[in-house]
Amino acid sequence: xxxxxxxxxxxxxxxxxxxxxxxxxxxxxxxxxxxxxxxxxxxxxxxxxxxxxxxxxxxxxxxxxxxxxxxxxxxxxxxxxxxxxxxxxxxxxxxxxxxxxxxxxxxxxxxxxxxxxxxxxxxxxxxxxxxxxxxxxxxxxxxxxxxxxxxxxxxxxxxxxxxxxxxxxxxxxxxxxxxxxxxxxxxxxxxxxxxxxxxxxxxxxxxxxxxxxxxxxxxxxxxxxxxxxxxxxxxxxxxxxxxxxxxxxxxxxxxxxxxxxxxxxxxxxxxxxxxxxxxxxxxxxxxxxxxxxxxxxxxxxxxxxxxxxxxxxxxxxxxxxxxxxxxxxxxxxxxxxxxxxxxxxxxxxxxxxxxxxxxxxxxxxxxxxxxxxxxxxxxxxxxxxxxxxxxxxxxxxxxxxxxxxxxxxxxxxxxxxxxxxxxxxxxxxxxxxxxxxxxxxxxxxxxxxxxxxxxxxxxxxxxxxxxxxxxxxxxxxxxxxxxxxxxxxxxxxxxxxxxxxxxxxxxxxxxxxxxxxxxxxxxxxxxxxxxxxxxxxxxxxxxxxxxxxxxxxxxxxxxxx
Numbered sequence: 005x006x007x008x009x010x011x012x013x014x015x016x017x018x019x020x021x022x023x024x025x026x027x028x029x030x031x032x033x034x035x036x037x038x039x040x041x042x043x044x045x046x047x048x049x050x051x052x053x054x055x056x057x058x059x060x061x062x063x064x065x066x067x068x069x070x071x072x073x074x075x076x077x078x079x080x081x082x083x084x085x086x087x088x089x090x091x092x093x094x095x096x097x098x099x100x101x102x103x104x105x106x107x108x109x110x111x112x113x114x115x116x117x118x119x120x121x122x123x124x125x126x127x128x129x130x131x132x133x134x135x136x137x138x139x140x141x142x143x144x145x146x147x148x149x150x151x152x153x154x155x156x157x158x159x160x161x162x163x164x165x166x167x168x169x170x171x172x173x174x175x176x177x178x179x180x181x182x183x184x185x186x187x188x189x190x191x192x193x194x195x196x197x198x199x200x201x202x203x204x205x206x207x208x209x210x211x212x213x214x215x216x217x218x219x220x221x222x223x224x225x226x227x228x229x230x231x232x233x234x235x236x237x238x239x240x241x242x243x244x245x246x247x248x249x250x251x252x253x254x255x256x257x258x259x260x261x262x263x264x265x266x267x268x269x270x271x272x273x274x275x276x277x278x279x280x281x282x283x284x285x286x287x288x289x290x291x292x293x294x295x296x297x298x299x300x301x302x303x304x305x306x307x308x309x310x311x312x313x314x315x316x317x318x319x320x321x322x323x324x325x326x327x328x329x330x331x332x333x334x335x336x337x338x339x340x341x342x343x344x345x346x347x348x349x350x351x352x353x354x355x356x357x358x359x360x361x362x363x364x365x366x367x368x369x370x371x372x373x374x375x376x377x378x379x380x381x382x383x384x385x386x387x388x389x390x391x392x393x394x395x396x397x398x399x400x401x402x403x404x405x406x407x408x409x410x411x412x413x414x415x416x417x418x419x420x421x422x423x424x425x426x427x428x429x430x431x432x433x434x435x436x437x438x439x440x441x442x443x444x445x446x447x448x449x450x451x452x453x454x455x456x457x458x459x460x461x462x463x464x465x466x467x468x469x470x471x472x473x474x475x476x477x478x479x480x481x482x483x484x485x486x487x488x489x490x491x492x493x494x495x496x497x498x499x500x501x502x503x504x505x506x507x508x509x510x511x512x513x514x515x516x517x518x519x520x521x522x523x524x525x526x527x528x529x530x531x532x533x534x535x536x537x538x539x540x541x542x543x544x545x546x547x548x549x550x551x552x553x554x555x556x557x558x559x560x561x562x563x564x565x
Contacts, residue, residue, distance in 0.1 A: 010222040014194055017087070018075045019061055022054050023190055023218065024182035031177070032062055033074040041066065042175045044147055044156040046132075048163035049179025052217030055159040058179075059128045060086065062157065063094050067122040082122055093122035099131040099160075108139040112146045115154050125154050132158040133165035140167050147173050181216025184208070184309040190218060191225055200229060205238040208311040209247060248280050250310070253292035254317055259362050260333075261324055268358040272351055282350040286341040293337060296321050297330040329366055336361065444515050446480040453477065456512050468504075471497045478522050483515060486522040495521055 016022045019029040028047075035041060045062070047055040064076035064086050076083050085091040097111070111127065119125040129135075135143075147156060147170065158174065160166060188207040195202045210228065214221035224245070228236055231244045242249050252271055259267035275285055298307040299322045305315035340357040347353040461469040471494040478486035489495060498505065498519060509517040 010194060010226050011219045014222065016054070016057055016061065017078050019058075019065070020075065022058060022061070024186050025054050025058065025179055028058060028177045028179060029061075032058070032065075036065055036071075036074040041155070043150050043154070044174040045158065046163070046166070046171060046174035046176045047157065047159045047179060048176065049161070050181050050216060051161055052214075052219030052221075053179045053182055054218070055179055056128070056130055059157040059159055060094075063124075063126045063128065066124050066126070066155070067091075067093065091122065093119040093125050094128065095126070096128045096130065099129050099134040103135045103139060105136065105138045105142050108135070108142045112142070115146055115150060118151075118153055123153070126157060127154070128157045128159070130159045131161070132170075133160045133162045137167070140170055144169055144173070182218050183216075184211045187211040187214060187216075187218055187221045191221060194222070194225070198229075200236065202236045203238065205311040205313060206236050206241050208309075209238055209241050209245070212309065213245060213247065246279065248275075248285055248288055250288075250292075250314060252285075253289055254314075256289065256358065256361070257292070257296070257321065259358075260364070263362060265359060265362055268355055268362060271358065272355045275354070276351055282354050283341070283345055285354070286337065286344055290334065290337045290341060293330060293333050296325060297327070297334065300325050300327060300330055326366070329364075332364065333361065336364070444480075444513060446477070449480060449485065449513065449517070450477055452513065456509075459512060460508065463504075463508075468497060468501050475519075480517075484518045484520050486520050488522055 019033055022029050045059075047059060049055055061076065064078075064083050065071060065074060067082050067086065068076040069080040069082055070077045078084075078087065082091065086094050089096070095114075097107075115125075115127075117125075150156065156174075158166075158170075163171070163176075188204070188211050191207055191210060192202070206228075210221055210224045213224055228241055228244060232240050241247070252274060255267055256271060258264070259271075274280075275282060295305070295308040295310065295318050299305055299318045303322055305318045308315060308318055310318070337357075340353075344350050344353050344357075457469060457473045460472050471489075474489075474494070476488040478488060480486070498521075505519060506516050509515070
């Protein structure tokens, strides 16, 4: 027996054998069961998804002498004659070659005659969109009111080219692209029946190449079987069809994670040597990173159309990229893909684009950054307790050693070394480190204000520090510190940063201080602040006197004027 291609040999003979179009076949079977047969049907959809096959099955089911559950028996004389294209009552017309008005006039004349042996006379017009406008117009009246024994079935891949006047006279059925897993399953059954060894990766390659068309997949299958002589491997399939190996996409992904620029030029050279299309490569790379995005978002690879071995690789990337990173990568690749189509040197463009891709740094959202630097309330409370117990002692000890270093001679320095005491250099008494003050009063605030300004400068140097530095301190009532402003705009700045100042004063002074702008005279404000500073300085001098006495008496130092 002569060889028959797979698409013809394995053509469905029943509605149940049509894969991926259950929404169409089930509707047609129910219509036959309830005797709700339309006079015209329009089957539309992509190529190779079963439109013409379903039309022939419908013709057989309507004329079958012994239907079984609305399925053709394929055993009676009518079914066999239709299956062998010998029935005079089933007329198949190619719309591309019979598109003129004369052919349609001939068809209109033949419609009048009753079927010879069958129940219905059925006209199947394939690629009906190829008919001319005049042909459609001549066909309108016949299509709207045909004889009871006549049924029209139209099939087309470009339904938008069919006039609306024709579409409105038909029952329209839209055929879908067949899913990749369905094509793989169908090819696996055919391979098993033909005793051909094939792996999952190869089935995936063929199914993706078919792009939803089962007929295309079966054609590739025949071609590959002839090339591989019985045993099919994905390496030989990739070589024969000149497809881009998916491993190259994973190599790019690893290069992005490892910042490996060398891999960019290795990939570019591989593409050039194999003669792979650079535009196809960019389309595949976009799909590859789209698959990674689905894994990052969902945590699983069920939304990827790829072989099982690659699904495991995709899952391994779920914690290595963030959603933001993937969106940036996909946006960049999409723009680059459009630019490459019009580039005169696509290889150079690819190398530059992939180098930029490798160089992209990971990003963090503002929320993630704030969550890393924020201090929880428990931590703040623990710090406050710790400061209350030992921070004052630490500050006094540091001040003591600083003054001692200024007051004691070289003999005194040896005394420090003898007692294992290391004085701190360049310390400023007024710039005391933040700690909890046991007794909060106006003089202590003035004394520590300069250090408070320094702390704010570290956080908000340009925005808030100049305003705080130029404040005039007036008086303290409870936790309300009266102040005056030299710049009228300063109050607005203070109001905008009120929450920050409340937190900062509580952390620095040990108690939240509420800054209130006073309406008192400016000169009084300045004098009041100067008096407070002078009092704080005199208090500091008295502390220095006690420190000097300890150094002279205990450490053998001497006072230098």
